[in-house]
Amino acid sequence: MEESSEAEEPPSEPPGSETNDASASLRRIPRGSSRRSASTPLSDNAKSFKKKHFPSVSLALWNDWHWQVQHRFRSWNGLRRIMHLTDAEQAALQIPSGRFPVAVTPYYASLLDSENGQDPLRRSVLPLSEEWVRHPEESTDPLGEDKDSPVPGLVHRYPDRVLFLVTGFCSTYCRYCTRSWLVGRHGSGGHASRRLWERALAYIQATPAVRDVLISGGDPLTLADDALGWLLDRLRAIRHVEVLRIGTKVPAVLPQRITRDLVWLLRRDHPLWMSLHFTHPKELTPETAEACARLADAGIPLGSQTVLLKGINDDVTTLRALFQGLLRLRVRPYYLYQCDPINGSPHFRTTIARGLEIMDGLRGHTSGYAVPSYVVDAPGGGGKIPLLPDYVQGVDGEDLILRNYEHRLFRYPKAFEVVSGPGRVVHKAF
Ligand SMILES: *Cc1c(COP(=O)(O)O)cnc(C)c1O
Numbered sequence: 001m002e003e004s005s006e007a008e009e010p011p012s013e014p015p016g017s018e019t020n021d022a023s024a025s026l027r028r029i030p031r032g033s034s035r036r037s038a039s040t041p042l043s044d045n046a047k048s049f050k051k052k053h054f055p056s057v058s059l060a061l062w063n064d065w066h067w068q069v070q071h072r073f074r075s076w077n078g079l080r081r082i083m084h085l086t087d088a089e090q091a092a093l094q095i096p097s098g099r100f101p102v103a104v105t106p107y108y109a110s111l112l113d114s115e116n117g118q119d120p121l122r123r124s125v126l127p128l129s130e131e132w133v134r135h136p137e138e139s140t141d142p143l144g145e146d147k148d149s150p151v152p153g154l155v156h157r158y159p160d161r162v163l164f165l166v167t168g169f170c171s172t173y174c175r176y177c178t179r180s181w182l183v184g185r186h187g188s189g190g191h192a193s194r195r196l197w198e199r200a201l202a203y204i205q206a207t208p209a210v211r212d213v214l215i216s217g218g219d220p221l222t223l224a225d226d227a228l229g230w231l232l233d234r235l236r237a238i239r240h241v242e243v244l245r246i247g248t249k250v251p252a253v254l255p256q257r258i259t260r261d262l263v264w265l266l267r268r269d270h271p272l273w274m275s276l277h278f279t280h281p282k283e284l285t286p287e288t289a290e291a292c293a294r295l296a297d298a299g300i301p302l303g304s305q306t307v308l309l310k311g312i313n314d315d316v317t318t319l320r321a322l323f324q325g326l327l328r329l330r331v332r333p334y335y336l337y338q339c340d341p342i343n344g345s346p347h348f349r350t351t352i353a354r355g356l357e358i359m360d361g362l363r364g365h366t367s368g369y370a371v372p373s374y375v376v377d378a379p380g381g382g383g384k385i386p387l388l389p390d391y392v393q394g395v396d397g398e399d400l401i402l403r404n405y406e407h408r409l410f411r412y413p414k415a416f417e418v419v420s421g422p423g424r425v426v427h428k429a430f
Pocket residue numbers: 155156157158161162163214384
């Protein structure tokens with residue numbers, strides 16, 4: 001059974017060209033284009049998947065994001081046709097009325113390994129019955145967002161910025177979602193009403209301290225162009241709002257959404273930044289590279305957010321490949337999150353020690369730009385707290401003992417510290 005979204009609008013794109021580069025391969029991570037290419041690329045995976053499961057669908061339709069949303073795989077019945085489901089997956093998919101919806105776009109489904117139940121992307125979007133197990137330390141709202149919510153759909157936790165949850169709808173649902181309490185709600189399509197938006201806009205308008213608005217959800221880029229444009233223009237019209245940000249997974253799960261029309265609409269409201277959710281280097285396909293290139297070419301600074309997930313991406317090799325691949329797409333790794341203790345997520349959670357070990361394996365070993373901040377979003381609403389490996393090893397006399405990325409020790413004499421007094425700067429010692 002397929003669900004249709006409220007984000008309906010007529011296709012805004014000319015049909016994709018049939019002459020796509022067949023050599024574009026998933027075996028290597030593509031390089032983001034710095035020019036505006038004429039066609040929408042089609043990766044080898046998508047090509048063979050489409051041929052096998054949607055043989056009568058034109059390339060133009062496949063590249064139409066509305067078609068992708070309408071043909072999402074949402075149940076056991078659809079998924080079993082495209083892959084060999086494990087007993088555990090079958091059991092979980094057959095539990096009636098799930099914790100929150102299952103949905104996978106045909107494009108993202110083409111990236112899943114149909115034979116391997118341990119495939120990292122499969123584990124991130126297909127449920128297991130562990131989701132229904134209740135653990136006392138977990139909750140539906142571990143970040144305490146409700147208590148920092150002045151009006152529905154708005155979280156105001158930090159002094160100068162707000163999180164604006166504009167929709168509960170996503171094209172593809174991640175099983176470890178921090179906002180599983182929100183997603184799939186707000187009526188059939190999951191989009192919040194304009195009445196709720198008006199309340200949030202009124203709050204922002206009346207709160208001059210807010211200089212940065214982070215638009216998230218759900219996935220804001222599943223909104224129709226006119227709704228999104230309306231919202232961005234309204235926010236842009238508020239004098240004290242300096243910066244807009246959008247948090248989205250669309251470039252990874254629905255890259256067809258990054259149409260030229262969308263990009264024209266987004267560049268209207270600069271300075272606009274974006275945080276793109278990525279999980280694994282397998283997501284860095286030619287389609288995703290093109291989506292990122294279009295956004296970067298529109299002058300939108302791109303950052304990434306990744307959740308550290310057990311058995312999915314919790315090793316240095318995988319994350320280094322992901323972060324280096326993102327740099328090639330002009331996406332700067334921004335946050336690596338410890339997996340929040342939402343209900344039914346223990347099978348995803350790694351230890352903090354593992355996270356620190358991974359950070360230790362990145363810093364110094366690859367471009368600093370490829371190293372995100374590792375953060376824990378403090379349960380109960382403390383906000384994001386950064387964690388670093390122990391680079392400060394101790395104090396010896398007047399010296400600080402530091403270690404570098406190779407675990408070699410260095411002294412930093414206290415004497416190096418600059419002591420400043422009124423009207424003068426003195427370097428102590430020597
Ligand atoms: C993550 C988050 C923000 C943005 O935090 P930055 O560190 O500025 O990216 C704002 N509000 C809430 C509630 C958040 O969770």
